Amino acid sequence: MNKANPGGEPGHHDPAAQYLADLTGGSGMPGGLPAIPGVEGSGGLTNAVDWVVGWARANSLWPLVFGTSCCAIEMMATGASHNDWARFGLEVARASPRQADLIILAGTIVEKMGSRLITLYEQMPGPKYVIAMGACTISGGPFYYDSYSVVKGADRLIPVDVYVPGCPPRPEALLFGVMKLQELIRKGGWRNSLTPRPINHSPIKDEMSETARLWEEKEKAKQEGMKEAQERFKAENPDFKGVVIKRVAAPKFDEVPRVVRSQRGLPAPETFAILAERFPGLMVQGLSEPTPEKLAALGPEYILDVIVGREDYLGLVGFLKSDARLKLDFLIELTAVDWKDRFDVVVHLQSLEKGHKVFLRCALPREEHPEIPSLTGIFSGADWHEREAYDFFGIRFAGHPDLRRLFLDDDFPGHPLRKDFEDPSRIVKRPY
Numbered sequence: 001m002n003k004a005n006p007g008g009e010p011g012h013h014d015p016a017a018q019y020l021a022d023l024t025g026g027s028g029m030p031g032g033l034p035a036i037p038g039v040e041g042s043g044g045l046t047n048a049v050d051w052v053v054g055w056a057r058a059n060s061l062w063p064l065v066f067g068t069s070c071c072a073i074e075m076m077a078t079g080a081s082h083n084d085w086a087r088f089g090l091e092v093a094r095a096s097p098r099q100a101d102l103i104i105l106a107g108t109i110v111e112k113m114g115s116r117l118i119t120l121y122e123q124m125p126g127p128k129y130v131i132a133m134g135a136c137t138i139s140g141g142p143f144y145y146d147s148y149s150v151v152k153g154a155d156r157l158i159p160v161d162v163y164v165p166g167c168p169p170r171p172e173a174l175l176f177g178v179m180k181l182q183e184l185i186r187k188g189g190w191r192n193s194l195t196p197r198p199i200n201h202s203p204i205k206d207e208m209s210e211t212a213r214l215w216e217e218k219e220k221a222k223q224e225g226m227k228e229a230q231e232r233f234k235a236e237n238p239d240f241k242g243v244v245i246k247r248v249a250a251p252k253f254d255e256v257p258r259v260v261r262s263q264r265g266l267p268a269p270e271t272f273a274i275l276a277e278r279f280p281g282l283m284v285q286g287l288s289e290p291t292p293e294k295l296a297a298l299g300p301e302y303i304l305d306v307i308v309g310r311e312d313y314l315g316l317v318g319f320l321k322s323d324a325r326l327k328l329d330f331l332i333e334l335t336a337v338d339w340k341d342r343f344d345v346v347v348h349l350q351s352l353e354k355g356h357k358v359f360l361r362c363a364l365p366r367e368e369h370p371e372i373p374s375l376t377g378i379f380s381g382a383d384w385h386e387r388e389a390y391d392f393f394g395i396r397f398a399g400h401p402d403l404r405r406l407f408l409d410d411d412f413p414g415h416p417l418r419k420d421f422e423d424p425s426r427i428v429k430r431p432y
């Protein structure tokens, strides 16, 4: 029988009857409750209470937002006035897990956040629910491969009730996910509250390399089939002359002259002359003999790039900052490069007043923990730069006030930007 048209009159559609049928699952009880066995002698009262509790829970969700990257922008848009998730009973997003019963995960989850996420989940009072939004949260997404730090799915940490796919999913998709969750909560009622899903312990697999291998096999078979078909066609149609394809000449455009932008401030040859006077033997990257002529020949866009020994590193940086002609008083960047046979610590400085810049690099031996003086006494901003270089390369900065890892957990094994870093949990994507 047509549930929406119980009278059976052909062609007649009764929206009210349809609504009731959808709401009750065709059972007559709201929320399709016959799935929950009634309590004997209760006269349907317990089912009614179940329905009310499920309905109230589903329509009064208090979300804790766990936005970690780009998906969070769509999540914010979902809560804002245009999409307005308050229409679905999600009221003000909570800043404390103790006031929330739904956590919306939106964005990439890195290992270091993992333990924090578990803590937040544990702090939420039950019954509690989880929506995982976007490819990164669901599986690690674009970071599933070649990453030492991204969790390959939030459900490896906490139970997830609803997955909303996309990169990023649009607000409509998140709202649909919320509606799906509400459906699950309503069906559970009071006695059968939605039980947390199991944690995902499935093995992490390299599916893409296998797919690529199968794809290559199929492509090869297709090419062979095409070759055979072409040969057969030629044999069956010996008079066929083929089709001459006329190529359209590519349009030619006038070359646009490049505007050469001069460095502001002191030109590189003059800067180097000042430095060489104080630090004889200073070298320039890429030049065997840094004469003024050779430096001038590098053009007005060239930024002086000097090589300094470990013994002069601190003195040179101090001089670059304090010399009145140079005044390189801004540390743009401090980082490192692993060249396999050595490390380079690279520093970029700029004079805010004059505008010129200087790069300097200092080579360190390839040891477990090579050491170089810290620049924190000269530039306080070097603090986090040096901690980052320590975290990722294992370089120690002598005299640093607080040399700890910056991004990774304290017990992270190794330094991931070293060329010899190996991580058994990392899946390396096969090159195509």
Ligand code: SF4
Binding pocket: 069, 070, 071, 072, 106, 107, 108, 134, 135, 136, 137, 141, 142, 166, 167, 168, 169
């Ligand atoms: S799924 Fe896409 S949009 Fe969402 S966090 Fe990942 S990369 Fe960003």
